[in-house]
Amino acid sequence: MEAITATPVSSRLGWSDRLGQSLKRFILSPRWLAIVVALVVWQIYADYRDTRLIPTPIRVFTKLYEIVVSGLFFEELAASMVRIAIGFGAALLVGLIIGILMGSRDSWNDYLKDLVTFGLAMPGLIYALVAVLFFGLSLWAPVTAILATSYPFVAVNIREGVKAISKELLDMSRVYQVKRSKVVLQIILPSLLPFALAGFRLGFAIAWKASTLVELFGATNGIGWQIRASFDEFSVHGMLAWALLFGLVMLFIEYGILLPIERYFGRWRPKVKQVM
Amino acid sequence: MSLVADTSVPASQPTWAGQLAESLRRFFLHRRWITFIVIGVVWQVTAMTANIGLFPTPITVIATSWQYVITGLFFSELGISMLRIILGFSAALLIGLIVGILMGSRRFWDEFFQDFVILGLSLPGLIYALLCVMVFGIGLTAPVMAIILATYPFVAVNIREGVKAIDKELLDMSRVYTVDRWRLVRQLILPSLLPFILAAIRVGFTVAWKVSVLTEVFGGDSGIGYQIRVDFASFKMRGVLGWGILFGMVMLAIEYGLLVPAEQHFARWRAKVKEVI
Numbered sequence: 202m203e204a205i206t207a208t209p210v211s212s213r214l215g216w217s218d219r220l221g222q223s224l225k226r227f228i229l230s231p232r233w234l235a236i237v238v239a240l241v242v243w244q245i246y247a248d249y250r251d252t253r254l255i256p257t258p259i260r261v262f263t264k265l266y267e268i269v270v271s272g273l274f275f276e277e278l279a280a281s282m283v284r285i286a287i288g289f290g291a292a293l294l295v296g297l298i299i300g301i302l303m304g305s306r307d308s309w310n311d312y313l314k315d316l317v318t319f320g321l322a323m324p325g326l327i328y329a330l331v332a333v334l335f336f337g338l339s340l341w342a343p344v345t346a347i348l349a350t351s352y353p354f355v356a357v358n359i360r361e362g363v364k365a366i367s368k369e370l371l372d373m374s375r376v377y378q379v380k381r382s383k384v385v386l387q388i389i390l391p392s393l394l395p396f397a398l399a400g401f402r403l404g405f406a407i408a409w410k411a412s413t414l415v416e417l418f419g420a421t422n423g424i425g426w427q428i429r430a431s432f433d434e435f436s437v438h439g440m441l442a443w444a445l446l447f448g449l450v451m452l453f454i455e456y457g458i459l460l461p462i463e464r465y466f467g468r469w470r471p472k473v474k475q476v477m
Numbered sequence: 478m479s480l481v482a483d484t485s486v487p488a489s490q491p492t493w494a495g496q497l498a499e500s501l502r503r504f505f506l507h508r509r510w511i512t513f514i515v516i517g518v519v520w521q522v523t524a525m526t527a528n529i530g531l532f533p534t535p536i537t538v539i540a541t542s543w544q545y546v547i548t549g550l551f552f553s554e555l556g557i558s559m560l561r562i563i564l565g566f567s568a569a570l571l572i573g574l575i576v577g578i579l580m581g582s583r584r585f586w587d588e589f590f591q592d593f594v595i596l597g598l599s600l601p602g603l604i605y606a607l608l609c610v611m612v613f614g615i616g617l618t619a620p621v622m623a624i625i626l627a628t629y630p631f632v633a634v635n636i637r638e639g640v641k642a643i644d645k646e647l648l649d650m651s652r653v654y655t656v657d658r659w660r661l662v663r664q665l666i667l668p669s670l671l672p673f674i675l676a677a678i679r680v681g682f683t684v685a686w687k688v689s690v691l692t693e694v695f696g697g698d699s700g701i702g703y704q705i706r707v708d709f710a711s712f713k714m715r716g717v718l719g720w721g722i723l724f725g726m727v728m729l730a731i732e733y734g735l736l737v738p739a740e741q742h743f744a745r746w747r748a749k750v751k752e753v754i
Contacts, residue, residue: 232589236592316512319725322683323721327717440608447601447604
């Protein structure tokens with residue numbers, strides 16, 4: 202937009218200077234103030250109320266430390282992850298097929314649109330409960346519930362991606378008789394990838410939440426089950442500890458793994474609109 | 478707004494009754510019904526041939542939903558849930574609005590709240606539901622608090638984008654021409670923020686609605702979530718599915734019947750609103 206394009210200062214500095222600068226910005230960021238304020242307010246309130254129901258932050262973090270050090274956390278995380286991987290893998294496949302069909306043909310869009318919209322509107326709870334009633338404690342329950350909850354989110358994103366493929370480029374490549382594999386590799390895939398990744402990221406978040414929900418009602422291990430166990434013994438600090446760990450893992454996967462991948466593959470295009 | 482005096486005649490020549498008949502016909506003579514029929518038939522056949530006691534046929538599920546509707550149970554429970562949602566969601570809207578405006582207008586507050594909002598977005602509503610049930614017990618406080626905690630981050634991120642999208646050049650210009658504050662708010666800030674507020678309402682409402690049901694499942698003595706819980710506890714799968722279908726329909730009705738049209742109406746002057754999450 203600007204008439205004069207100035208080179209950003211950071212690009213002229215060496216990488217060590219840039220690292221130093223971003224470290225300085227990270228350390229001097231107001232976020233620490235926010236965290237300290239929140240912790241202090243929490244501690245004072247918990248001391249003031251002085252009931253077992255409102256644990257102090259220190260108690261919650263001790264519990265969190267215990268869970269991690271004893272290895273229990275990684276065991277339960279692995280159990281949940283297996284379910285998520287299977288269920289979400291299936292959801293990805295179904296969502297991809299439906300999304301491609303919907304994006305490329307109007308008739309399929311008409312056929313499947315309401316189904317997908319309804320799927321987006323139904324709460325994961327219903328799928329979780331029905332799956333537990335139907336499949337009991339087997340692996341099928343979480344897998345089906347995850348599949349049913351997260352495939353619509355994948356499908357809508359893929360559909361937008363297919364629609365966003367440049368029709369002019371496709372027409373041109375037909376005129377110039379470009380090879381099919383080249384069309385797929387150099388037009389379709391690069392243009393679909395950012396959307397697929399956005400769908401992946403969003404669907405994964407949903408799958409992760411759905412799996413916890415199923416574990417809450419019908420499982421004997423996994424993070425959801427641990428949350429349930431804490432709930433049943435009225436241990437608020439246990440629940441908070443598990444919840445914080447859950448949030449941290451999710452943030453790590455989203456901001457540490459998925460977003461960078463998405464940015465990397467989407468770097469050539471200005472902006473990807475994420476659906477939902 | 479009143480600069481353009483040229484009033485174009487609306488394009489709708491046919492009467493509204495004709496239009497209604499036309500759109501009704503288009504709705505009913507649509508390919509979408511084929512999908513429903515195929516799914517219904519496959520489901521019915523599987524349920525009948527598999528003959529597992531628990532697995533209901535679509536007909537029993539729909540009959541169960543219908544039963545809930547005509548006995549009035551659905552409406553009384555919906556009313557109770559709605560009251561909780563409206564209370565909790567209004568509070569969440571207020572908090573999200575304040576946090577979002579702060580985040581959008583000042584860099585300090587943006588960084589201050591950022592981590593909380595992101596953590597709030599990534600924690601499942603389930604956690605808030607369970608926590609609030611445990612801390613506040615059965616009553617009105619638990620669902621309302623759970624809804625506030627789960628919903629305000631969604632409102633805040635949308636409002637933040639809206640504030641950032643306000644045209645800085647127009648603001649500068651109105652400062653130069655000393656436009657009075659009230660007019661600035663009414664004619665520049667509000668119209669530009671409104672589509673984002675509506676997007677925030679739509680997204681936030683969905684979250685609020687789901688969290689409220691979750692809270693009722695774990696600690697409620699009434700509401701749709703409680704009814705789902707009752708059916709689940711008595712292994713009544715057709716009941717759970719029936720409530721699920723009713724729930725989904727109410728949600729779609731609110732979203733596509735009320736919120737999306739409102740959003741489109743207020744956003745009709747601008748090209749496209751980017752919705753955050």
